[in-house]
Amino acid sequence: MAVTRHSDAVAPVRSSGPVSSWFGRHVRTSIGSMGRLARQPFASLMIILVIAVTLAIPAALNLVIKNARSVSEGWDNALDFSVYLQSAITEDEARGLARLIEQRADVASVELITAAEALEEFKEQSGFGAALDQLQENPLPHTLVVRPSPSNTAQSMTLLQEEVGNLPESDSVQVDTEWVQRFHAILDIVREAIAIGAALLGIAIIVIIGNTIRLDIQNRREEIEVTKLIGASNAFVRRPFLWSGFWYGLFGGLLALALVQYGLYLLQQPVARLAGLYQGGIVVMNLTFNEMLAILGIGVALGLLGSWFAASRHMRRIEPR
Amino acid sequence: MIRLEEVTKRFPGGQEALSNLSLSIDKGEMVFVTGHSGAGKSTLLRLIALIERPTSGQVIVDGQNTRRVKRRRIPAYRRQIGMVFQDHKLLYDRPVFDNVALPLIIAGMGYRDAGRRVRPALEQVGLLHKEKQNPETLSAGEQQRVGIARAIVTRPKLLIADEPTGNLDPDLSLEVMRIFRRFNEVGVTLLIASHDIGLIDKLGCRHVALEDGRLAPDAIEDDFVEFGIRSDEEPRWQ
Numbered sequence: 001m002a003v004t005r006h007s008d009a010v011a012p013v014r015s016s017g018p019v020s021s022w023f024g025r026h027v028r029t030s031i032g033s034m035g036r037l038a039r040q041p042f043a044s045l046m047i048i049l050v051i052a053v054t055l056a057i058p059a060a061l062n063l064v065i066k067n068a069r070s071v072s073e074g075w076d077n078a079l080d081f082s083v084y085l086q087s088a089i090t091e092d093e094a095r096g097l098a099r100l101i102e103q104r105a106d107v108a109s110v111e112l113i114t115a116a117e118a119l120e121e122f123k124e125q126s127g128f129g130a131a132l133d134q135l136q137e138n139p140l141p142h143t144l145v146v147r148p149s150p151s152n153t154a155q156s157m158t159l160l161q162e163e164v165g166n167l168p169e170s171d172s173v174q175v176d177t178e179w180v181q182r183f184h185a186i187l188d189i190v191r192e193a194i195a196i197g198a199a200l201l202g203i204a205i206i207v208i209i210g211n212t213i214r215l216d217i218q219n220r221r222e223e224i225e226v227t228k229l230i231g232a233s234n235a236f237v238r239r240p241f242l243w244s245g246f247w248y249g250l251f252g253g254l255l256a257l258a259l260v261q262y263g264l265y266l267l268q269q270p271v272a273r274l275a276g277l278y279q280g281g282i283v284v285m286n287l288t289f290n291e292m293l294a295i296l297g298i299g300v301a302l303g304l305l306g307s308w309f310a311a312s313r314h315m316r317r318i319e320p321r
Numbered sequence: 322m323i324r325l326e327e328v329t330k331r332f333p334g335g336q337e338a339l340s341n342l343s344l345s346i347d348k349g350e351m352v353f354v355t356g357h358s359g360a361g362k363s364t365l366l367r368l369i370a371l372i373e374r375p376t377s378g379q380v381i382v383d384g385q386n387t388r389r390v391k392r393r394r395i396p397a398y399r400r401q402i403g404m405v406f407q408d409h410k411l412l413y414d415r416p417v418f419d420n421v422a423l424p425l426i427i428a429g430m431g432y433r434d435a436g437r438r439v440r441p442a443l444e445q446v447g448l449l450h451k452e453k454q455n456p457e458t459l460s461a462g463e464q465q466r467v468g469i470a471r472a473i474v475t476r477p478k479l480l481i482a483d484e485p486t487g488n489l490d491p492d493l494s495l496e497v498m499r500i501f502r503r504f505n506e507v508g509v510t511l512l513i514a515s516h517d518i519g520l521i522d523k524l525g526c527r528h529v530a531l532e533d534g535r536l537a538p539d540a541i542e543d544d545f546v547e548f549g550i551r552s553d554e555e556p557r558w559q
Contacts, residue, residue: 022429024431024432025426025429025431028432223412223414226410226411226412227412227423227427228396229370229372229399229404229410230399230400230404230423230424230427230471231396231397231398231399231400231424231427231428232396232427233393233396233397233427234393234396236396236427319372320372321372
């Protein structure tokens, strides 16, 4: 009776094929581990809730950033800018230039505000009407208000502004997009901060699950000793604990998704009111299917990692005495 | 089946549990190891089960030198040996059936296949009707029989038992020994540590007396009665 590998150790055993018995073993162990969690519903629920909240916070913050970006992206690319022309340019020349710029693919429309119109408007709005009447000539230039096409990116916008500004007829370009860019820069920083926070929370999940599994191992120390005594390998003893970690991670991930969905549901009313004020156009983006899968996957991966660390570390130390 | 060659086991404290012990047990023998507590009986069994390794000397079990069994091969090595313990070492969170099936599950057998082995094993110890009960609800003698069923369910060629009747009254002890003898009759080699000399004499088996980690001087190899069938055949399990 030489020492043979794994299942061959008991020679006359007739098993139903290596794959199906391996599969069956895992199914049994996984169900057994779930049953073990179910037998301590309160403790298990607490851990699952902690994992869920820890996963849901970065997921929800990411969703907020995603929505903020999608809304502000609209502003960025459709922002009008004004081009003040040289004062020597005549109205006809200005009209021609407007038509020329309008033909560009990255421009949706161009509106000409002539010097006379601008002065008229200024007189009405400033209240200096009488004083302005004293002027012998109109000091204001013709102005083109350029509305870029919505397909522009931030880069092509900058390029458009530069090119129009460099035309010999134009004096200066006034853009008011800087605050949008600043806003985006802030969003980027916040997004980075969330990523760092999420990584830290991920470590927290590993520690939480690892600690739970460690306590579980200590409680079942005698059982582990006995199974090792009658020939169980480390892998065999570790298996149910890995499954526990898997279930913690999976249920934590599912609950995290539920929390995010509930949060979105709560936001539905206020967003609808806001959309009403702005005549529609605001739709809250949900997590995509892939993002949901990613949250579940991260939960499971962290659960397995935490239980694997704990099981590998403590299992070796438990040997029959 | 078992050969010890000049085996010494010294513990970190410095005390010697076994000193230069040589011993040979043939296939198909049923042998008792006797001696006071601290004489080295348990250590001898622990060396065979590879719970401990000898400080020096060789322990050869069924042709394998335990010195050459690497750490990660120990589980596979242990699965070839049936072990019975004084305190049964049952798992009380699952029924009798699952306890007895555990060695088969560990060896990778499916649950249904295991059932075909568990029931005959329980039948041999007379506990088939209690397979669904929790071991806690059984008497000490019954628990020990569950332990024995678990030890034989993989049909090992060697069975070692450490004080299997230590917690049992004389009637139950005799019952357990009768079960062991039935296994011996089908070719299983048994090595049983016990201090119950009266019972051993009643059975008339070979016994090895240990004293301070050596063979007791007055008992060396002339005190035993040949017993059972000695053969190199495989055990004939029913």
